[in-house]
Amino acid sequence: xxxxxxxxxxxxxxxxxxxxxxxxxxxxxxxxxxxxxxxxxxxxxxxxxxxxxxxxxxxxxxxxxxxxxxxxxxxxxxxxxxxxxxxxxxxxxxxxxxxxxxxxxxxxxxxxxxxxxxxxxxxxxxxxxxxxxxxxxxxxxxxxxxxxxxxxxxxxxxxxxxxxxxxxxxxxxxxxxxxxxxxxxxxxxxxxxxxxxxxxxxxxxxxxxxxxxxxxxxxxxxxxxxxxxxxxxxxxxxxxxxxxxxxxxxxxxxxxxxxxxxxxxxxxxxxxxxxxxxxxxxxx
Amino acid sequence: xxxxxxxxxxxxxxxxxxxxxxxxxxxxxxxxxxxxxxxxxxxxxxxxxxxxxxxxxxxxxxxxxxxxxxxxxxxxxxxxxxxxxxxxxxxxxxxxxxxxxxxxxxxxxxxxxxxxxxxxxxxxxxxxxxxxxxxxxxxxxxxxxxxxxxxxxxxxxxxxxxxxxxxxxxxxxxxxxxxxxxxxxxxxxxxxxxxxxxxxxxxxxxxxxxxxxxxxxxxxxxxxxxxxxxxxxxxxxxxxxxxxxxxxxxxxxxxxxxxxxxxxx
Numbered sequence: 001x002x003x004x005x006x007x008x009x010x011x012x013x014x015x016x017x018x019x020x021x022x023x024x025x026x027x028x029x030x031x032x033x034x035x036x037x038x039x040x041x042x043x044x045x046x047x048x049x050x051x052x053x054x055x056x057x058x059x060x061x062x063x064x065x066x067x068x069x070x071x072x073x074x075x076x077x078x079x080x081x082x083x084x085x086x087x088x089x090x091x092x093x094x095x096x097x098x099x100x101x102x103x104x105x106x107x108x109x110x111x112x113x114x115x116x117x118x119x120x121x122x123x124x125x126x127x128x129x130x131x132x133x134x135x136x137x138x139x140x141x142x143x144x145x146x147x148x149x150x151x152x153x154x155x156x157x158x159x160x161x162x163x164x165x166x167x168x169x170x171x172x173x174x175x176x177x178x179x180x181x182x183x184x185x186x187x188x189x190x191x192x193x194x195x196x197x198x199x200x201x202x203x204x205x206x207x208x209x210x211x212x213x214x215x216x217x218x219x220x221x222x223x224x225x226x227x228x229x230x231x232x233x234x235x236x237x238x239x240x241x242x243x244x245x246x247x248x249x250x251x252x253x254x255x256x257x258x259x260x261x262x263x264x265x266x267x268x269x270x271x272x273x274x275x276x277x278x279x280x281x282x283x284x
Numbered sequence: 285x286x287x288x289x290x291x292x293x294x295x296x297x298x299x300x301x302x303x304x305x306x307x308x309x310x311x312x313x314x315x316x317x318x319x320x321x322x323x324x325x326x327x328x329x330x331x332x333x334x335x336x337x338x339x340x341x342x343x344x345x346x347x348x349x350x351x352x353x354x355x356x357x358x359x360x361x362x363x364x365x366x367x368x369x370x371x372x373x374x375x376x377x378x379x380x381x382x383x384x385x386x387x388x389x390x391x392x393x394x395x396x397x398x399x400x401x402x403x404x405x406x407x408x409x410x411x412x413x414x415x416x417x418x419x420x421x422x423x424x425x426x427x428x429x430x431x432x433x434x435x436x437x438x439x440x441x442x443x444x445x446x447x448x449x450x451x452x453x454x455x456x457x458x459x460x461x462x463x464x465x466x467x468x469x470x471x472x473x474x475x476x477x478x479x480x481x482x483x484x485x486x487x488x489x490x491x492x493x494x495x496x497x498x499x500x501x502x503x504x505x506x507x508x509x510x511x512x513x514x515x516x517x518x519x520x521x522x523x524x525x526x527x528x529x530x531x532x533x534x535x536x537x538x539x540x541x542x543x544x545x546x547x548x549x
Binding site for chain 1: 290293294297298300301303304305307308310311322360361362364365367368371372373374377380383384386387389390391392393394396397398399400401402404405417418420421424478479481482483484485488489492499500502503506510514515518521522525526529530532533538539542543544
């Protein structure tokens with residue numbers, strides 16, 4: 001089979017449908033959203049074409065600055081905790097026998113696919129007074145009376161890490177599965193303890209992967225919109241929650257769009273950084 | 285010593301991952317109409333209610349229909365694109381591949397808001413079919429990834445042999461390539477299906493007020509207080525999700541799909 005550039009219309013035709021679908025239903029909606037962000041809001045839930053930056057200016061107020069820094073800080077915390085747990089875990093996972101690996105992967109994929117609604121519901125039940133974990137502690141005699149553990153920052157953090165953990169493992173999985181096991185073994189043969197081999201061979205060897213994964217999980221956590229509402233207090237609401245709130249309940253699409261554009265820019269910049277970090281290691 | 289510590293850590297992680305689901309499963313068999321754990325009495329009536337209560341049944345059907353149609357559409361978009369990239373030397377076409385990956389990487393609220401402004405602008409906001417198209421675009425990444433892997437795994441010498449014997453592109457695709465990539469088509473469909481089933485924000489922003497999918501129904505029900513039916517629905521959903529991935533693992537090469545072995549095996 002000769003792989004050359006397609007020339008005739010017939011040769012080009014297979015890509016027409018996917019290209020059309022992606023342009024009409026992704027590029028246009030996305031561009032429209034950017035356009036709406038500079039539209040002027042008309043009272044009553046509508047907007048009209050214009051070129052105003054009031055939506056962006058409003059975003060620069062102290063309140064939204066606070067929400068933004070909370071969102072970024074929370075996402076960073078979730079990313080660091082998730083990678084901190086998932087890295088050693090995945091390192092063990094890739095060394096399990098195949099059947100065991102597959103069982104874990106099915107389990108992790110199932111949890112990863114769960115709707116935020118379900119995760120939020122499950123965690124709020126787990127943290128509730130009537131059906132929660134504290135009942136177990138009471139039964140064990142470790143606690144006087146059951147109590148509610150959510151809404152709280154701790155509950156929110158637990159829910160977010162729970163949601164991000166399978167994602168983190170699956171992002172780390174290819175890199176760790178392909179990492180040459182002989183490098184660790186060589187270090188062990190030369191007398192390094194398993195812990196020492198882990199920290200002196202594996203971690204430095206995959207430093208860029210770790211950085212790239214942390215950034216990817218950061219972006220993933222930034223997208224959370226239901227868990228802050230279900231497990232956190234109003235002061236724990238993130239940018240994604242506010243965007244939804246403005247778009248649906250306040251009917252202020254221009255302002256929601258302006259915040260979304262900002263979130264896109266932050267996310268794209270971070271994904272770009274993650275890709276750069278990942279690539280440098282492949283080249284090395 | 286370290287080995288035992290590792291096993292302990294893995295068991296602990298498994299326990300924490302399973303704990304919220306176990307509590308929900310416990311609540312779902314509660315005999316009383318309240319959330320109690322450990323459950324007070326045993327009853328499967330909440331599971332029956334999922335199928336007999338019109339609200340829950342409609343939501344279940346809506347979710348299954350939307351997931352099936354949007355996963356099929358996602359595959360229909362991804363297949364020709366992945367095939368084209370594999371068959372022809374067309375670096376410019378990679379732009380469409382990147383486009384197909386983008387909605388999945390960005391925070392979902394952005395894609396959701398884009399769809400909301402789009403469907404409102406064309407006057408179709410709230411029409412039930414718009415969620416099918418929106419989900420297909422949102423999840424096209426998944427079949428795109430599995431199919432790129434699938435085409436990448438096709439040995440080009442088979443194709444050359446067929447071409448030498450006089451088979452044209454269409455025949456090669458039907459008789460040689462298709463049987464080899466079929467498992468990847470199925471797993472791409474399955475991934476998109478499961479994620480669409482569980483998706484909330486895009487569905488909510490696009491048709492949330494006219495068509496209730498299960499995640500939307502659960503969230504709306506949460507506002508009016510908890511009932512064990514929600515727990516039963518959750519358990520059914522988790523079971524369905526796990527079943528689909530179990531089937532992928534049973535009939536396909538899951539570690540490979542997830543990138544355990546790259547270009548060189």
